Amino acid sequence: MEAATMAWTAAGVGVALVYWFVWVMGAAEVKGKRAVDLKMGSITNDKVKDKYTQYWSFFRRPKETATTEASAEKVPAFVDTFYNLVTDIYEWGWGQSFHFSPSLPGRSHREATRVHEERVADLLQAKPGHRLLDVGCGVGGPMRAIAAHSGSNVVGITINEYQVNRARAHNRKAGLDSRCEVVCGNFLSMPFSDASFDGAYSIEATCHAPRLEDVYGEVFRVLKPGGLYVSYEWVTTSLYRADNPEHVEAIHGIERGDALPGLRRQDEIASIAKEVGFEVLKELDLALPPALPWWTRLKMGRIAYWRNSLVVRVLTMLRIAPKGVCEVHEMLYETAQHLTRGGETGIFTPMHMVLLRKPVESK
Numbered sequence: 147m148e149a150a151t152m153a154w155t156a157a158g159v160g161v162a163l164v165y166w167f168v169w170v171m172g173a174a175e176v177k178g179k180r181a182v183d184l185k186m187g188s189i190t191n192d193k194v195k196d197k198y199t200q201y202w203s204f205f206r207r208p209k210e211t212a213t214t215e216a217s218a219e220k221v222p223a224f225v226d227t228f229y230n231l232v233t234d235i236y237e238w239g240w241g242q243s244f245h246f247s248p249s250l251p252g253r254s255h256r257e258a259t260r261v262h263e264e265r266v267a268d269l270l271q272a273k274p275g276h277r278l279l280d281v282g283c284g285v286g287g288p289m290r291a292i293a294a295h296s297g298s299n300v301v302g303i304t305i306n307e308y309q310v311n312r313a314r315a316h317n318r319k320a321g322l323d324s325r326c327e328v329v330c331g332n333f334l335s336m337p338f339s340d341a342s343f344d345g346a347y348s349i350e351a352t353c354h355a356p357r358l359e360d361v362y363g364e365v366f367r368v369l370k371p372g373g374l375y376v377s378y379e380w381v382t383t384s385l386y387r388a389d390n391p392e393h394v395e396a397i398h399g400i401e402r403g404d405a406l407p408g409l410r411r412q413d414e415i416a417s418i419a420k421e422v423g424f425e426v427l428k429e430l431d432l433a434l435p436p437a438l439p440w441w442t443r444l445k446m447g448r449i450a451y452w453r454n455s456l457v458v459r460v461l462t463m464l465r466i467a468p469k470g471v472c473e474v475h476e477m478l479y480e481t482a483q484h485l486t487r488g489g490e491t492g493i494f495t496p497m498h499m500v501l502l503r504k505p506v507e508s509k
C-alpha cells in the first residue's frame with residue numbers, strides 16, 4: 147500500500163474511533179447527555195480549575211466543615227459549586243437520577259432505579275391531586291418517576307441553578323411540566339408556606355446538611371399535619387470502627403468526593419427525626435440482604451471509566467470541554483473506589499430509609 151493511502155486510512159480510522167467513542171458510545175449508561183456537551187454548570191470555562199481547587203481545599207477536612215459554625219454556614223455554597231462541577235458528568239455517566247439502588251436480578255440499572263423511586267411514592271401513599279415536596283431534587287429523575295407512578299404533583303428544590311434549568315427542560319420533554327415544578331433554594335430555609343405539602347421525600351440529599359435537624363425541621367414545618375416524609379439517608383453503619391484506618395480512609399474519601407460535611411451514624415437518624423417532632427413509622431436499611439449490592443454498578447463500570455477518562459482528555463485537548471474536567475473526573479473515579487469499599491465492607495449505606503409522620507394534632 148502506498149504511504150499516502152496508508153496515511154489516509156489511518157486518519158479515517160482515527161476519526162471513526164473518536165466518533166465512536168464520543169458520539170456513538172456516548173455515556174456509560176444513558177444516552178441523553180453527550181460528552182461533547184459537558185459543561186461545568188454555571189461556572190465559566192476560565193474559572194473551573196479555581197473553583198475545583200476551592201472546593202477541594204474546603205472539603206478536604208470533612209468533619210471540621212460540619213463542626214465549626216463558620217464553616218457549616220459555607221457548606222451550601224460549596225455544595226452548589228460541587229454540583230456545577232459534577233452535574234453534567236453525572237448525567238452523562240449515570241443518568242438523570244443521582245442516587246444508588248439495590249441491584250435487581252435480570253433487570254437493568256434503569257429499572258432498578260425506577261423501582262427504588264416508586265417505593266417512595268408507595269410509602270407516601272401518594273395519589274393524584276397530592277402536592278409532594280422533593281427535598282434536593284437534582285435534575286429531577288426521581289420527581290418524574292414519582293409523578294408518573296402516583297399521579298401526584300411534585301415540587302422540587304435544589305440549591306443549584308444549573309440543575310433547575312436541566313430539570314425543567316427534562317420535565318418539559320417528558321410532558322410532565324404541568325405536574326412537576328422546580329425551585330432554586332436552600333432546603334435549610336425553604337421558600338414555602340407552613341403546612342403546604344401533603345407529603346415529602348428526600349433521596350440521598352440531606353447528607354449535604356451540616357445539621358440534619360435543620361432540614362428535618364424545615365420539612366416538618368411545610369408538611370400538613372398527618373403528612374408523611376420518606377428519606378433515603380447516607381450513613382455509617384454499626385460495622386464502622388473509628389480506630390480502623392481503612393474504615394476512616396473510605397469514609398473520608400466518600401465525604402471529600404461527595405461534598406459531605408461529615409457522615410452521620412445510622413442510629414442518629416430516628417432520634418433526630420423525633421427531636422424535631424416526627425413520629426417514626428418505619429426505619430430500614432434497604433441495602434441489607436436479601437437486597438443485592440448497590441455498589442456492583444460502580445464496580446462493573448471500570449472499562450467505561452477508562453473510556454470516559456480518555457474521552458474527557460481528548461475533549462479537553464480539543465478545547466471542546468473546559469479545563470479542569472479531567473481533575474473533576476479523576477476525583478469522581480477515586481470517590482467511586484471509596485464508595486465501593488464502603489459497600490463491600492458494609493460500613494456505609496446510601497439507603498437507610500426512614501418513614502416519618504407529622505402528628506395529626508401538630509400545628
Ligand SMILES: C=C(CC[C@@H](C)[C@H]1CC[C@H]2C3=CC[C@H]4[C@H](C)[C@@H](O)CC[C@]4(C)[C@H]3CC[C@]12C)C(C)C
Pocket residue numbers: 174235236238239240243244245246350351353404405447450451454455475478479481482
Ligand atoms: C448521592 C450522591 C451521588 C451518588 C452517585 C449518583 C454518584 C457518586 C459517585 C458518582 C460517580 C463516580 C464515578 C464517575 C465516573 C468516573 C464517570 O466516568 C462517570 C460518572 C461516575 C460513574 C459518577 C456518577 C454518579 C455517582 C455514582 C452524593 C453526591 C451525595
Ligand SMILES: C[S@@+](CC[C@H](N)C(=O)[O-])C[C@H]1O[C@@H](n2cnc3c(N)ncnc32)[C@H](O)[C@@H]1O
Pocket residue numbers: 222225229242243244245281282283284285286287288303304305306309331332333334348349350351352354355
Ligand atoms: C445527590 S443529589 C440527589 C438528587 C435527587 N434526589 C436524585 O436522587 O436524583 C443531592 C441534591 O441535593 C441538593 N442539595 C444539597 N444541599 C442542598 C441545600 N442546602 N438546599 C437545597 N438543595 C440542596 C443538590 O443540589 C442536589 O440536587
